[in-house]
Amino acid sequence: MELTGAQIFLECLKKEGVEVVFGYPGGAIIDIYDQLPNYPFKHILVRHEQGAVHAADGYARATGEAGVCLVTSGPGATNAVTGIATAYMDSIPVVIFTGQVPTPLIGNDAFQEVDIVGITRPCTKHNYLVKDINELAFTVRQAFYLARSGRPGPVLVDLPKDIMQAKAEFVWPEDVSLRSYNPNLTPHIGQIKKVAKLIEKAERPVIYAGGGVISSGAEDELTWLAKSLNIPVTATLMGLGAFPGDDPLWLGMLGMHGTYAANMAINNSDLVLAIGARFDDRVTGKVDTFAPKATLVHIDIDPTSIQKNVAVHVPLVADCKSALSSLKSVIEPILDQTYSEDSHAVWVRQVQQWSETHPLRYNKGGSFIKPQYVVEKVYEISNGDAIVATEVGQNQMWAAQFYKFKKSKSFLSSGGLGTMGYGLPAAIGAQMAFPDRLVVNIAGDGSIQMNIQELMTAVCNDLPVKIVILNNGYLGMVRQWQELFYNRNYCETCMDAQPDFVKLAEAYGAVGFRVTEEKDVVPVLTEAFALPKVCIIDVRVDPEENVYPMVPAGASLADMLLV
């Protein structure tokens, strides 16, 4: 039986096991929406297409499955671009379907036409324009395959309206392979043995884990390696949760706002094992002085990540999980002969001492509520089990520093692109995947206003996310830079003209709280977290609190500004 393009498209989503679609309709995509009620997907109608992509991205980060979104052509597609770039920078599998004007009109500046394939070429893993209905199913299949496999990432498929209306037989291609795309998953065993030897000889090893550990599902292997060999672990923002944040070997995050212990460990280490991390400039600081005494081993599935920013001594192209299990199989048989209870004991003692002498801290007392205190309480009240999304800025860094992530896939944050407005829609995506878990968006008063319209999406879909605004009345992180490096020239960072967030919550049908005194933080958070409703908790925090420690941009990790 012949189906329309729209039906074939939806059949493909069914075959791919899609459960949720985040989207926003329009003329160019209306044929798909026309068929949607006949299919078993849950469609979440967002209020802005950027929100659709972030929500699909949050869904993907929390579940490990591909997120899906559906938007119309032209302005719908361009609104999605920031979300796409965000997913691209953090290697998140999202498949974006955009409507397009009918093929005979393409290139004619038709109504709501934009060359979205051209626009998103640099910020997708790959993208397609479907020009023939007979290629539709195959293209959708490839798109999902590309998004999920290898180094994951967003893939966009542009769907012209006439193709959605044309008819053809639905043929599902069971197999998918591309002659030009063969990610290398399994490690070179020679390299693995070399790494095992290096670890054996190292006196001051440290593991630097990134998002690749989480996307490949290598958390257990990583934990085995660290614990069996007694190696301290630090992670990037994207790697938080890959290793239990309450373990004695955990050093905290490294880099610009990393802990003293993590950065000193890197600085004094004789062996750095970089696993699924990409030596981002927010992590390395001045590259020439990164880990100056160490042999660098770099495990990554993407060959382009290796030797891009930093010259490493032992490159290893492989999926992190497969590399670490291979390493385990080499080390495990000789574990007892080679390693003792107190292997690296002196070193571990040393790094723990750094943690003790320079813990993450902030000045307590005073008349203001400290934002760090709020994050600590969010951690305690949620028992460390929440899914935490963040916006971007100081709020993001305090969440990363003061919430101890015990499990992976529970920290959703825009690392690579640093997208303000990410947190709320991402939290909605995660809550959609896990209706029974507590999902908290730690927000800044600036960022939350970038996609505030998604409150309506949360409310009308009964997705009871909790938005904790660390309200400092400033674009705090920029203000911090102005204070430290621009002579306190607070140009255009004071945001004290604000909506009444409590009334705003109420206007959307959510519940609003305002907290102005420290003693109310715990009771209000406790009450809000227990409510099965969307809540905004507007916490008025110290307006001039800064994030410390801090490595100034371009400085060496050794040159940290402490509190």
Add this chain to the structure above:
Amino acid sequence: MRHTLSVMVENEPGVLSRVVGLFSGRGFNIESLNVAPTLEEGVSLMTITTVGDEQIIEQIVKQLRKLVTVIKVVDLTELKSVEREMVLLKVNAEDAKRAEILRIVDIFRCKVVDVSVDELTLEVTGDHGKIDALINLLSRFGIKEVARTGTVAMKRALQV
């Protein structure tokens, strides 16, 4: 150093802009670029010459390989290869100079493809060095126009 890359790509719309966009987006340099279909259906060959230190060239090669529409990338610089470029040159050639130019044409085994009262148009094929030398030699007569194809290259059959 100058590198010559041989890049086999799927012959589909947008493939050229993916490759070129990669260079511009990442701040790499393209010196010349040549694309045309191969014997294999649906496959085109690009020859790209580019300049950069070892680490940059390594990134360029890896980034090209990462593109989903790129089938194969070979850096011909490390191999024995044949490189050619074709150039059309329009050069001033008044009567007094004509004989000398024609002598150079002979030595360089170029062809005269168009003649007018005071101009000659030459066709020349050769590697980078030869083309540079010829342009150098002819420049004192006044070169009016140059059209170059950019390098095409192929690895030699026998590699020791």
